[in-house]
Every structure is written in structure tokens, then in C-alpha cells.
Amino acid sequence: MIDCDNKKINNLQLPQKDIEKERAALESFIKSDRTVRELKRAIAVRMAIKGKLYHEISKIWRVSKIFIGYWKKQFKTKGIAGIRLGHKGSKGALTSLHKTEVIEGLKNKEYWDFDEGVTYLEREFGVSHKSKQSYYELLSLAKIVWKKTQKIHPKSEPELVKKEGIN
Incomplete structure (x- = not known):
């Protein structure tokens, strides 16, 4: 479960009931059988939601700060669907x-x-x-x-x- 207070997660600017639903969906998504790319996106988003600084996440996952902001925004606007890989072959x-x-x-x-x-x-x-x-x-x-x-x-x-x- 994401360990954060509602102020931090509400930087997603979602209604209170949707925050809990999205948090649960994100945790479930991370625990499910995901590709490495999807997992990296989801964990980076979770860390950002928990209040971890972008430059810390960037160092841990070796991704750019833009990567983190982009996938957080995708999660905010589209939910889990925004983190999933779009290309299916x-x-x-x-x-x-x-x-x-x-x-x-x-x-x-x-x-x-x-x-x-x-x-x-x-x-x-x-x-x-x-x-x-x-x-x-x-x-x-x-x-x-x-x-x-x-x-x-x-x-x-x-x-x-x-x-x-x-x-």
C-alpha cells in the first residue's frame, strides 16, 4: 500500500474517493506481472506521489526528471492505462x-x-x-x-x- 498522506497524493488533483482507488490500482499494477518498462514507470510514479524528489528518483532509476514528470502526468490523466505500454506489436x-x-x-x-x-x-x-x-x-x-x-x-x-x- 502506498504510505503517504492525502496532501501528497492529492498533487494529482483527484477527488478524494478517486485518490484511494488510483492508489490501490497503482499498487495492484506494480504487484502484477508487468514488463520492466511498465514497472519502472509505475514505481517512479509511486515514489513521486509519496513525495520523493525527482532528482532522487532520477538517480535511483537512472531516468530523467522529464521521464518522471511525464509518467506522473499520464497517470494523473489516464490512470493505470497511462502507464501501460501503448505498442502491442x-x-x-x-x-x-x-x-x-x-x-x-x-x-x-x-x-x-x-x-x-x-x-x-x-x-x-x-x-x-x-x-x-x-x-x-x-x-x-x-x-x-x-x-x-x-x-x-x-x-x-x-x-x-x-x-x-x-x-
Whole structure:
């Protein structure tokens, strides 16, 4: 629980009943499973609310005074939502259902030509990746090795090893 008197926390300029609610929400937020960035923001805000000086908080957390003021203001205006990370990552090109369908299809087929796989994704799901890495990740999820292979391992034939100079 935040150990502060109402004068200090009221520098948030909230009605009395909202102060208690926000204090409890902040404590709950800090105790929950948060990212390091969110936790740093929340603890810096809590310290500022408790009356700790910005330059002390700045030294402890190695953040700027502007950082502290900014996140305190975000908390004041938006509550806990203001401290949360805003960026949630980009939306994948394939839905999880479609991705599962593609992976199962990859597993069920004996041989895939890379271009055939690209065409399949475009035709069936309207997905075209800019980078080959996205296709490689699908193959990896399907546990398919896409590296070039040889029919016979050269190390299994000692004469070929000597001839090729393979160690």
C-alpha cells in the first residue's frame, strides 16, 4: 500500500474517493506481472506521489526528471492505462487459425517447392511476405528443414571423403 498522506497524493488533483482507488490500482499494477518498462514507470510514479524528489528518483532509476514528470502526468490523466505500454506489436499477416492450417498442410505434403509455397499462401490466404524469413519461420514451425541436402552423406564413404578432402 502506498504510505503517504492525502496532501501528497492529492498533487494529482483527484477527488478524494478517486485518490484511494488510483492508489490501490497503482499498487495492484506494480504487484502484477508487468514488463520492466511498465514497472519502472509505475514505481517512479509511486515514489513521486509519496513525495520523493525527482532528482532522487532520477538517480535511483537512472531516468530523467522529464521521464518522471511525464509518467506522473499520464497517470494523473489516464490512470493505470497511462502507464501501460501503448505498442502491442503489429498484427500478423495470417490469423492463428490460418497459420495452423498452413503448418498442417506443410507437414502433410512430402515435398514443397519454395515458390509453390509462396504461391499457395498468396492464392489461399492473400498473404505475400516481403522477406523470405517469414516463410522460413513457417517451415520451422512445421519442423521442416529447408536446407539443401545430398543423397548420400559423404562421410559415410571413406573413399569419397579422401577424394573430397572432407574432415
